[in-house]
Amino acid sequence: MNPQNGTFKKRGIDYEVPEEMFTLTGDYYHSEEIYQKELEKIFYKRWQLACREEQIVEPGDYLTVPVGEESVIVSRTKSGDIKAHFNVCRHRGTRICVEEKGHFANEIIQCPYHGWQYDLDGNLKGAPFMRDVPGFDKADYGLHPVNVRQWGGFVFINLAENPMPFEDEMGALIGRFEAWNLPELRIAHHIPYRLKCNWKLILQNYQECYHCPGVHPLLADWTPFQNAVHDCMEGAVIGGYMTMTRERGSMTMDGEAAAPPVCDVAGEDLQRVHYYSVYPNLLLSPHPDFVLYHLIRPVGVGEITNDCYFLLHPNVIGDAEKMERFKSAIEFWDMTNLQDWAVCEQMQLGTGSRRFERGRYAPQEDILYALDREVLKALED
Ligand code: FES
Ligand SMILES: [Fe+2]
Numbered sequence: 001m002n003p004q005n006g007t008f009k010k011r012g013i014d015y016e017v018p019e020e021m022f023t024l025t026g027d028y029y030h031s032e033e034i035y036q037k038e039l040e041k042i043f044y045k046r047w048q049l050a051c052r053e054e055q056i057v058e059p060g061d062y063l064t065v066p067v068g069e070e071s072v073i074v075s076r077t078k079s080g081d082i083k084a085h086f087n088v089c090r091h092r093g094t095r096i097c098v099e100e101k102g103h104f105a106n107e108i109i110q111c112p113y114h115g116w117q118y119d120l121d122g123n124l125k126g127a128p129f130m131r132d133v134p135g136f137d138k139a140d141y142g143l144h145p146v147n148v149r150q151w152g153g154f155v156f157i158n159l160a161e162n163p164m165p166f167e168d169e170m171g172a173l174i175g176r177f178e179a180w181n182l183p184e185l186r187i188a189h190h191i192p193y194r195l196k197c198n199w200k201l202i203l204q205n206y207q208e209c210y211h212c213p214g215v216h217p218l219l220a221d222w223t224p225f226q227n228a229v230h231d232c233m234e235g236a237v238i239g240g241y242m243t244m245t246r247e248r249g250s251m252t253m254d255g256e257a258a259a260p261p262v263c264d265v266a267g268e269d270l271q272r273v274h275y276y277s278v279y280p281n282l283l284l285s286p287h288p289d290f291v292l293y294h295l296i297r298p299v300g301v302g303e304i305t306n307d308c309y310f311l312l313h314p315n316v317i318g319d320a321e322k323m324e325r326f327k328s329a330i331e332f333w334d335m336t337n338l339q340d341w342a343v344c345e346q347m348q349l350g351t352g353s354r355r356f357e358r359g360r361y362a363p364q365e366d367i368l369y370a371l372d373r374e375v376l377k378a379l380e381d
Contacts, residue, residue, distance in 0.1 A: 021361035021369040026351040028375075029198040035301035039068035041378050042280050043159075046236070047169050049282040049295055050074050050157040052309075053150060054186055056082065060104040060120065064097040065157070066297055072146050072157060073097050077120040078107060084146035084157050085122045089113065109143070118143050152182030154282070172237035173278065180286050181263035185311035188290070188323070189330050193306040195341050197348035199280070199298040202306060203371055205340050206275060206283045206294070207239065210364040215339050218332070222246060222255050223273060225364065232276065233370045239276030240367075247271075250289050251332055258329035259289040259316045279374055290329060302348055308337060
């Protein structure tokens with residue numbers, strides 16, 4: 001059911017929010033039918049994060065990326081480009097890659113079933129005993145391509161045949177976070193999580209700090225929840241920043257910076273933690289001294305994988321003493337993540353109750369209402 005509309009101005013900021021902000025109904029977290037529609041209209045249609053460029057360095061390196069019930073091979077080609085293809089053999093449709101990651105020997109992608117071979121650009125190169133098959137032309141049987149776009153050292157993919165231009169969908173990202181020089185940063189740490197909740201609950205949880213005083217006492221000390229400013233309220237990139245009370249602080253166990261400021265980060269950004277949902281599967285949090293991001297992948301209507309990564313400048317990663325100090329940020333975010341995941345899983349259970357219909361958002365949750373509308377709009381398209 002669509003929440004009702006109505007508008008008012010808030011905190012002098014020039015955007016309008018609805019007067020009556022109702023949450024989504026419970027079926028948006030539990031209905032297999034709605035979930036299938038979301039896969040179709042969102043995950044198989046929109047730009048979304050696949051990986052970091054650094055995860056496929058050499059020609060032939062690949063990752064097998066799950067996208068809903070699809071599977072995509074993302075690989076580095078001979079020329080150094082990154083290409084992506086459906087993980088579906090053109091012979092009889094077998095999934096070619098089974099491992100999460102690997103390296104294609106001799107730059108050949110070979111189906112394990114009957115040995116059809118493709119080059120890294122997806123062209124069919126070898127098909128045993130097919131030469132004399134009437135009307136068979138190898139040129140017609142390349143792997144189906146998936147669109148790729150790189151931004152900030154991230155690799156985005158889009159499974160649609162005619163996707164919306166990346167710039168139109170993700171325009172708010174372009175030119176943002178230049179000071180962090182994101183392409184230069186490298187993964188310093190990775191924590192994989194698997195949760196029993198709908199993918200939208202994680203995005204919602206990430207975008208409001210109404211829950212912080214109760215759920216995250218330490219986080220609420222470093223960034224009181226009233227300090228949240230939302231500067232992006234529409235489209236695929238939704239979010240804003242929070243100001244830290246402590247001078248040159250960061251989100252760590254003791255509130256002190258975990259590393260030197262990243263690249264050219266200066267001025268007000270030294271006091272801010274940014275939180276952006278890059279809809280539908282990236283949560284991006286540039287801190288003054290590191291970048292945190294979460295990669296969300298639905299596994300089913302009530303289950304996701306949630307991979308948490310920390311990015312740092314390679315100079316910091318190469319310094320054992322600095323990395324020892326950085327553990328304070330990892331510990332802080334692992335603790336905070338687990339606090340969040342627990343309430344998200346409880347919300348998944350509660351919204352499944354026969355008594356739950358829909359709830360009412362607080363003013364601090366206006367951004368969730370915007371997020372919900374983004375989902376509803378996509379489902380109607
Ligand atoms: S299904 Fe791939 S070679 Fe037969
Ligand atoms: Fe939280």
